[in-house]
Amino acid sequence: MENFICIQCGTQFDETAQPPSFCPTCEDERQFVHHGGQQWTTLEQLAADHHNRIEDEASHLLGIGTEPEFAIGQRALLLQSPGGNLLWDCISLLDDKTIAEVNARGGIRAISHPHFYSSMIEWSERFDAQIFLHAADREWVMRKSPRIQFWEGTALSLWGGLTLINCGGHFEGGTVLHWLAVAGGCRSKGALLTGDIITVVQDRRYVSFMRSYPNLIPLGSPAIRRIVERIEPFSFDQIYGGWWEANVLADGKAAIARSAERYLRAISV
Numbered sequence: 001m002e003n004f005i006c007i008q009c010g011t012q013f014d015e016t017a018q019p020p021s022f023c024p025t026c027e028d029e030r031q032f033v034h035h036g037g038q039q040w041t042t043l044e045q046l047a048a049d050h051h052n053r054i055e056d057e058a059s060h061l062l063g064i065g066t067e068p069e070f071a072i073g074q075r076a077l078l079l080q081s082p083g084g085n086l087l088w089d090c091i092s093l094l095d096d097k098t099i100a101e102v103n104a105r106g107g108i109r110a111i112s113h114p115h116f117y118s119s120m121i122e123w124s125e126r127f128d129a130q131i132f133l134h135a136a137d138r139e140w141v142m143r144k145s146p147r148i149q150f151w152e153g154t155a156l157s158l159w160g161g162l163t164l165i166n167c168g169g170h171f172e173g174g175t176v177l178h179w180l181a182v183a184g185g186c187r188s189k190g191a192l193l194t195g196d197i198i199t200v201v202q203d204r205r206y207v208s209f210m211r212s213y214p215n216l217i218p219l220g221s222p223a224i225r226r227i228v229e230r231i232e233p234f235s236f237d238q239i240y241g242g243w244w245e246a247n248v249l250a251d252g253k254a255a256i257a258r259s260a261e262r263y264l265r266a267i268s269v
């Protein structure tokens with residue numbers, strides 16, 4: 001029996017003797033099955049020729065991403081907080097070196113919004129961590145576990161000034177994390193961790209929002225307005241996206257406002 005991993009989206013599945021017949025995420029219109037056909041790997045195979053790059057993205061924010069690039073290529077962020085560390089998003093590869101590096105920084109209390117579900121259950125079991133996932137994305141969970149706590153509503157307050165905000169858009173359960181100002185730190189005005197729910201683009205004064213990134217399907221104006229409304233009550237200066245250095249380091253709230261305005265103008269008829 002094996003927990004197979006889809007090589008296109010990086011999601012690990014419930015234990016089976018044979019690889020699953022298909023990947024529901026990759027067959028959705030937002031993702032894709034590689035033209036060479038559906039392929040699978042395992043954590044053991046992945047660890048044989050990949051490793052994790054572990055590097056600070058900012059103070060108290062450790063980036064963890066797989067090299068050579070695997071599946072969607074995102075990096076996770078280990079947010080180090082006095083009340084317990086939170087792993088924002090997740091990646092498929094978990095190896096001994098990564099476990100040691102994370103433990104040296106205090107382990108993981110909870111994993112949240114692993115929109116890139118990857119091997120989230122492996123990570124949660126290894127670090128004895130809880131997973132917070134919005135209930136609207138329940139159908140996309142391919143490996144079940146009592147460690148997943150599904151939450152509902154528009155916001156969920158965690159600990160130490162951390163709040164999950166359901167923005168929807170790309171996926172109904174799409175969530176961003178607000179991190180309140182760190183007293184005395186450089187992040188004095190708060191930050192938003194967004195993955196690909198709000199995507200930091202190449203011009204880092206802007207972000208964008210899509211139903212599908214690989215297939216270039218835009219969102220409609222109600223979805224864009226809802227994202228802007230949901231983050232409105234929160235103050236922040238920085239935005240950390242889902243990939244290495246995809247970060248807006250200043251004036252983040254204005255960046256979202258001007259990006260939403262530009263987007264709405266582009267899709268209006």
Ligand SMILES: [Zn+2]
Binds near residue numbers: 006023025
């Ligand atoms: Zn897949």
Ligand SMILES: [Zn+2]
Binds near residue numbers: 115170196
């Ligand atoms: Zn996505």
